[in-house]
Amino acid sequence: MREGTMTIIEDTWVKIEGLNIHLYMAGDEGETVVLLHGGGTDSAWLSWQPAILALSTRFRVIAPDLPGYGKSDTPRIQYTLQYYIDFLKRLLDQLGIERATLAGVSMGGGISIGFTLANPQRVHRLVPVDSYGIQRQYPGGLWGYYLVRLDWLNRFSWWLLARSRALTRASLQQIFHDPNALSETLVNEVYEEIRRPEAGLAFRSFQRHEVLRNGVRTNYLDRLNEIRAETLFIHGENDRLVPLACAREAHDRMPGSRLEVIPSCGHWPQREKPEEFNRILLEFLGAAKS
Template sequence: MSGSYRKVEGIFYPQDSIRCFYWIEGEKNNPPMLFLPGYTGTYAEVEGFTKLLTGDFLVITPDLPGWGKSDAPKEDLNLQYYGRYLGKLLDHLNIEKINVVGHCMGAAVAFEFAYQFPNRINNLILVSTPYLNNTIRGKIFSLLAQASSNVPPIIRPIFFFWRNRLFQSVMDIFSLKFKTKKQKLNFILKTIKTQHLQNEKAVEDAWNSMVCYDYSKAKQIKKRVHLIHGDEDLLVSKNQAQRFRSLWGDTTLDFIPGSGHIPPLESPQSLAEIIKKYLGNEKNP
């Protein structure tokens, strides 16, 4: 990359006829950071948060294939696919090593990328990792995911009942930890209005891969890892975050007071401060 960037929208073709979008924000001399949004998340949703990091980092945020403005390929959109995709994206950007921050599904994708390309990671920060191993909820989701792959597409929505707008709205009322009721209501209404725009293949493939993912790979990831979690996360508990931490020998874990499962939107300032404190102003080797 050359020149000084403030905000650039880029297009990348990882394969024939598949067009994927990414955004670059910040000064070119800052250490590069890859930020991966959460499940169903897009750059448009996290733009306010990523701007908080641009004073210290050159932030690259993709709409992963099948999400937002990016096309969906015919392949299964599982975590392994997304890990390979990120390798191609960094090749396209001529970046050899990078700091990687992922939220929710983005954390799982970042984890898989670190497993596939350990030498391309400087630091790995995982926010609200969807680690549900050995939980009743995780077992139920895993069974539903496995069952959904054996039924016709027309029946498949039954196995994703949590996407029902009424069910999701009720869950959001209790689980979201925005600072004001207005912020919470706006988020719920936006989710309801935009759900029909989501690519169903991406929604189903990514979810099934995420809930069945093998996190025992952590033992093979030797890079510096930092975990961040909302201390009021009702989807992945604090105890579960501690269990996830135990997969590594030397891993740090910060809890954000008053935050739920989506700190980039619920507690953006606090999350940005932790990330900047952790990474500091270090330059890539």
């Protein structure tokens, strides 16, 4: 159990199809908001700690460690986007949640969009944050493709990160716009996560499935107009991994959606600009129709 200011965050577990799944739960009033973290070495706590505290005074908040991440089990399977979409459905079923608001960052955003398209009746509001699934190209171009496809090179890069806090810090600076916003505490938390024995296994599998020589496997742009849930895109102005132009196009293709751009911010706005991010999210959830 973790304690925040006036908030107790429950550190708990559920078992889903034989897997031990770790999640954080906070708040017991209002609608349910499910927070989905990204890929790489991310976890529910790394991505969503400030947001859990901010949201839990008005909402029931659930933030799972997805399979292969954080404290959850890491089965030896193919970690595809569809796997995570199906997992989210099983999680909501297990928790008895018929309908929820979904907020997801990066890979978690792609999961939330895909889940909404597959299960429209179960999503109240949708908040993709610097989301995967709205871009045509993978970051890094041809170099990024070979880094993923040459498994030994991909594994070696993870091996290096796990042995160098300085390299871990440098990698985080690529997703932050302002290096001064990157606290030593956060660097330590990420470095601890990346030193897990199975760190990177799930994300490498996800990359192998998603990254193609000429782009990415999953691109939801042509289907966004099917979504009827109230939707807010939140995006860092200076995101190097998913450029702002991707979010602008997604917003343009989705009538009735909103786009909030956080200035001087990279790919991880809920950690780089937590106060501004939480204000935007709370305003949307408070103003959206119930």
